[in-house]
Amino acid sequence: MRGFAVLFIKEITEQWRTGRLPVVAVIFLLFGLASPVLAKYTPDIVKLAASSIDIHMPTPTIKDAVAQLIKNLTQVGVLTAILFAMGSVAAEKESGTAAFVLVKPVSRFAFLAAKFSGLAMTMTAAVLLCGLAAYLYTGLLFAPLSPLGFGAACLVILLGLLEIAAVTFLGSTLARSSIPAAGIGIVALVVAGIASSLPNVGHFTPFGMNDLAGALALQQPASGWGGPLIVNAGFVVVTLAASWLVFRRQEI
Amino acid sequence: MEAAIVCHGLVKRYGEITAVDRLDLEVPAGSLFGFLGPNGAGKTTTIRLLTGLAWPSSGRAVVAGLDPARGDIELRRRISHQDQQSKLYGWMKGRELLEFVGRLFGFRGPDLRSRVDEVLEKTGLVEAAGRRVAGYSGGMRQRLNLAQALMNRPQVLFLDEPASSLDPAGRHDALDLLADLRGQVTVFMSSHILEDVEKVCDRVGIIDRGRLVADATMAELQARFAEPVFAIELEPGQAAAAADLVRLLEQSALVEGVGRSGPVLRVAVNDAARAGPEILRILASSGVHIARFERLRPSLEDVFLRLVPSQQPHEGSG
Numbered sequence: 001m002r003g004f005a006v007l008f009i010k011e012i013t014e015q016w017r018t019g020r021l022p023v024v025a026v027i028f029l030l031f032g033l034a035s036p037v038l039a040k041y042t043p044d045i046v047k048l049a050a051s052s053i054d055i056h057m058p059t060p061t062i063k064d065a066v067a068q069l070i071k072n073l074t075q076v077g078v079l080t081a082i083l084f085a086m087g088s089v090a091a092e093k094e095s096g097t098a099a100f101v102l103v104k105p106v107s108r109f110a111f112l113a114a115k116f117s118g119l120a121m122t123m124t125a126a127v128l129l130c131g132l133a134a135y136l137y138t139g140l141l142f143a144p145l146s147p148l149g150f151g152a153a154c155l156v157i158l159l160g161l162l163e164i165a166a167v168t169f170l171g172s173t174l175a176r177s178s179i180p181a182a183g184i185g186i187v188a189l190v191v192a193g194i195a196s197s198l199p200n201v202g203h204f205t206p207f208g209m210n211d212l213a214g215a216l217a218l219q220q221p222a223s224g225w226g227g228p229l230i231v232n233a234g235f236v237v238v239t240l241a242a243s244w245l246v247f248r249r250q251e252i
Numbered sequence: 253m254e255a256a257i258v259c260h261g262l263v264k265r266y267g268e269i270t271a272v273d274r275l276d277l278e279v280p281a282g283s284l285f286g287f288l289g290p291n292g293a294g295k296t297t298t299i300r301l302l303t304g305l306a307w308p309s310s311g312r313a314v315v316a317g318l319d320p321a322r323g324d325i326e327l328r329r330r331i332s333h334q335d336q337q338s339k340l341y342g343w344m345k346g347r348e349l350l351e352f353v354g355r356l357f358g359f360r361g362p363d364l365r366s367r368v369d370e371v372l373e374k375t376g377l378v379e380a381a382g383r384r385v386a387g388y389s390g391g392m393r394q395r396l397n398l399a400q401a402l403m404n405r406p407q408v409l410f411l412d413e414p415a416s417s418l419d420p421a422g423r424h425d426a427l428d429l430l431a432d433l434r435g436q437v438t439v440f441m442s443s444h445i446l447e448d449v450e451k452v453c454d455r456v457g458i459i460d461r462g463r464l465v466a467d468a469t470m471a472e473l474q475a476r477f478a479e480p481v482f483a484i485e486l487e488p489g490q491a492a493a494a495a496d497l498v499r500l501l502e503q504s505a506l507v508e509g510v511g512r513s514g515p516v517l518r519v520a521v522n523d524a525a526r527a528g529p530e531i532l533r534i535l536a537s538s539g540v541h542i543a544r545f546e547r548l549r550p551s552l553e554d555v556f557l558r559l560v561p562s563q564q565p566h567e568g569s570g
Contacts, residue, residue, distance in 0.1 A: 002325060003356055006352065006355040006356055007356075010341075010352060014341070014343060017343045018343050095338070095339040096335060096337045096338035096339055097338060097339060097340065097341060099305050099333075099335060099338060100333075100335065100338045100340065100400075101356070102305065103303050103304070103305065103328055103331070103332070103333040104328055104353065104356040104357065105325045105326075105328040105329045105356065105357060105358075106325075106328075106356055107325065108323075249307070249323075251300070251305065251306040251307065252300075252305045252306070
């Protein structure tokens with residue numbers, strides 16, 4: 001892990017200085033605020049927009065607010081995960097900065113670990129910021145949620161996003177430019193989307209775990225999720241290990 | 253002298269293409285080695301093999317006592333690499349980039365600051381140190397690239413076109429800086445600017461289509477490729493004496509022919525060792541006043557063009 005701390009600090013500083021970290025933080029914050037608002041006022045907006053038609057909309061509940069948040073967070077999160085991970089390694093190989101760093105006394109493991117840790121830290125901060133905003137606004141517009149349950153729900157969603165990020169990161173390690181890496185991330189996204197609707201398999205996919213996130217946030221009973229959680233977390237670890245195996249002896 | 257870089261039958265293949273073909277090379281420690289070749293000859297691939305960024309298909313190299321193919325971190329402590337293709341991190345300030353590199357080499361606190369100040373001073377970047385690298389000109393970026401390569405006081409320094417983007421003054425400074433490293437650091441420098449190599453390098457290797465076609469000191473190359481021709485430059489106002497001198501020279505059995513261009517005579521001989529003293533004797537007896545007398549030596553460019561025929565200008569071209 002020689003050089004990890006220096007490289008990790010460089011990753012975080014780079015994300016801040018290039019504006020990626022503040023932009024993502026603001027976007028996630030807005031989505032966090034918007035989710036309960038949209039859930040609360042969508043029926044009113046629909047009624048206003050179609051005033052000549054008699055539409056019966058059910059009264060929005062806290063369940064709708066949580067569902068809206070999970071949907072929004074997954075969509076914007078997946079997009080961010082792919083955008084962040086696609087150039088993570090490939091862009092540095094393309095520009096020559098990977099060679100610039102790797103002829104210094106740092107291990108390739110540290111180089112990759114710093115990259116993914118920086119990416120994971122940004123995703124974590126963004127998801128937690130979004131979750132915090134949504135938690136506070138949901139409490140204001142509907143009813144207070146359990147902070148522990150809601151926090152756990154955010155972490156489950158984060159795990160799914162990190163899976164997509166890890167696959168795109170593997171693509172970025174394999175490819176010499178960002179576009180093929182993004183392609184690999186998008187293919188993973190499509191496969192995960194299809195697999196999530198399959199019986200018996202769905203719970204083991206990143207999006208399949210959204211049901212668990214909803215149950216945790218609303219403090220509903222949730223059992224039988226140990227296996228899917230382990231499989232999804234293991235998938236991140238295995239994908240990152242594959243990235244290292246590829247990168248370990250890769251010519252730069 | 254001990255060798256800092258040794259290659260034994262180094263080969264690098266990319267599919268059907270052999271980028272480096274059985275390269276045997278020894279670079280003495282503390283010397284400045286110029287590595288020349290046309291585009292695509294294998295210069296960059298060789299540097300990548302020697303710095304551990306690529307692995308050989310066969311053969312072996314030893315750099316600063318270690319095998320770069322083993323990916324040893326200790327080797328990367330002992331070497332440095334300046335690649336003109338590298339964009340560096342444009343969002344960093346010049347000083348920050350050097351501090352980043354210093355930290356990777358384990359410098360901390362006052363040691364780090366003083367080493368950064370030292371290399372900024374050496375490369376003339378003190379005033380630009382607080383500016384973002386993205387705003388640097390090509391020449392400044394090249395200086396910064398050289399500065400970062402000096403941060404760890406390397407045993408072996410690999411330079412890829414170290415002065416190509418610099419203005420004449422910057423080139424002069426960079427070459428002076430490299431010349432000052434002689435005896436302390438082994439410099440392996442690839443360049444297209446033959447004049448720079450000729451100016452600072454002790455030894456030259458020329459690679460063509462992956463194969464080393466020459467590896468010698470400048471003096472050895474000049475001796476090997478020297479034409480048996482002497483130049484005599486006459487002092488002005490000796491037209492009549494010059495005609496007599498030409499006649500005298502042509503009578504010598506050692507002289508093949510004499511050409512004249514203004515005040516300069518070019519004397520082609522068949523045995524340079526014996527002809528030198530003979531020509532001097534003729535000059536002394538002729539009574540002409542001469543400004544210069546020398547055995548013509550080929551420039552590095554002449555040698556390069558002789559060894560790499562694909563670089564010869566086409567007939568009839570300007």
